[in-house]
Amino acid sequence: MKIVKTICKHLILFTLALILTFFLLMTLFLLIDVQFGFFVSIFMCLSALGSFSFCIYEFVKDNKVTRLPLFIRTNQLVLLSYLSLAYIFVSFYFFSINLMITTELGKDLSLEEKIDFYTLPFQKEPSNSINYQRMKENKLTHQYQNFTIYYKPHEKELLPIIERAIDKADYLTSGLLGAVKDNEIDFIIHASSDELYKETSLIKTMGYFDDPNDIVGIAITDLDEITADRMPGSFYFQSTIMHEYTHYRLQAFIKEQGLFVYRIPLWFHEGVAEYIGMYDVKHRYYPFKDTSFENLVTHKEWEKFRLDNYDVYLQSYYAIRYIVDTYGETIIKEIIEETAKVNDFNKGFAKATGISIDDLQTIYLLNESEEKIEMKE
CATH class of the missing domain: 3.40.30.160 (Collagenase ColT, N-terminal domain)
Incomplete structure (x- = not known):
């Protein structure tokens, strides 16, 4: 019974150390720059291994080699061991997340986006793993x-x-x-x-x-x-x-511009992809079911409207084709570059084109409607 109590006590101590370390480090990484945070996480991984190695050494070394005070070699050393072990797990966790962010997602993330990525494994509906x-x-x-x-x-x-x-x-x-x-x-x-x-x-x-x-x-x-x-x-x-x-x-x-990939709304991603996929394809315009571009920013929003029979691919294609026909193909690159400067798509879009997303909503079918009238005449 005494052994069981001792094991439970140690498990509770380790769990508390793990939770405390996690929240302390997450607070730190939320407050600092992503790229700097990546290097900090590397340092933390190395220092965590060093701290735990020191604890193991203190447990097994001969007392005659070094004489530390007794309180360090008993309860405090056990506590330090728990903290070090928790520090190792949490440091490697944040290292892996920061590695993913810096190599795949871009430098500039909002506080909400950081929280989403740092808590991804704990969210209720994690993405399905594809084999x-x-x-x-x-x-x-x-x-x-x-x-x-x-x-x-x-x-x-x-x-x-x-x-x-x-x-x-x-x-x-x-x-x-x-x-x-x-x-x-x-x-x-x-x-x-x-x-x-x-x-x-x-x-x-x-x-x-x-x-x-x-x-x-x-x-x-x-x-x-x-x-x-x-x-x-x-x-x-x-x-x-x-x-x-x-x-x-x-x-x-x-990503080469240092942007988080989905700082650019999904309708723009899909519109550009459709523009290339349908390059030089001639087809007659027909009325279709569209929605506000502000409703097509995230993947979740896109799927909601796509599966509800909105023609979101066609809408996005026409929007990009209007932009390119009006400003030339270099406008796509300019919009992304201007967005990277201010880390805001709506502002970058307005800077590059001189119109807002709301303006685009009202005029993006202008060319198609004119072509339809000409065909009737």
Whole structure:
């Protein structure tokens, strides 16, 4: 019974030390710059290991080597050991989060965004873990530029089609954004949209780009139609590749500007990706269900309206096409650069274009409406 009480006492002490250390360090990291916080977390990891090593040494060393006061070698040493062990766990936790932020998310995060990232594992609905390794198993690989394409033997005829789509998207995004430092990207071919949904839980989706993991995934709609270059399967397959490639290039450019990727609203991300994916495509305008651009800022908002039959992709495409037709293709780069200067998209957008998002809401279909009138005449 005495042993059980002792174990419970030590567990309680360690838990309290862990909680105290976590909140103290989180308060510190919320108050300091993200990049500086990354270096602080490295120092803390090293000092935590040093502190714990000292405790172990004090427990096992010969008393004759050094003579510390008795109170340090008993209860206080045990307490210091708990604090050091807690310090190790918490320091490595914040190191991993800060590493992710500085390498993937940009330098300038708001207080609310920092809190979200530092408490991500404790949130009620964490994002589903996708097993990309399982998707790659038993597949052949083909290297093209910085892409490793994972495919099955009967899908080999898709490789030259994928290469052409990558080349075209590379050319167009380079013209839009300039030179961007490329990462190594894994390109996974899914046999169907149903398989893509089964593996990723992405609803009504033909492709995706997973930024933190540098993964592009594309679903096959009709293999024979694609390889025979017949419409509409061939067009949509290549358009989806170009769309997802643009997400990759755009997010890489945004991060190069030191911005948090989703400081730029999602409608802008998707609009630019659609602009490249549908480049030079001629189609007649038709009325569609749209919403305020202010409702399409986050992924959660985007999915809400997308799955409620709003034409959010078309709306975003028309908005970007209006901006480009009015100001030229360099405007996309200028908007992001101006946003980076003030860390605020609405201000950066207004600075680059001379109009507000509210103004855009009222005029982005102006060209399409004029074209519709001309066609009727």
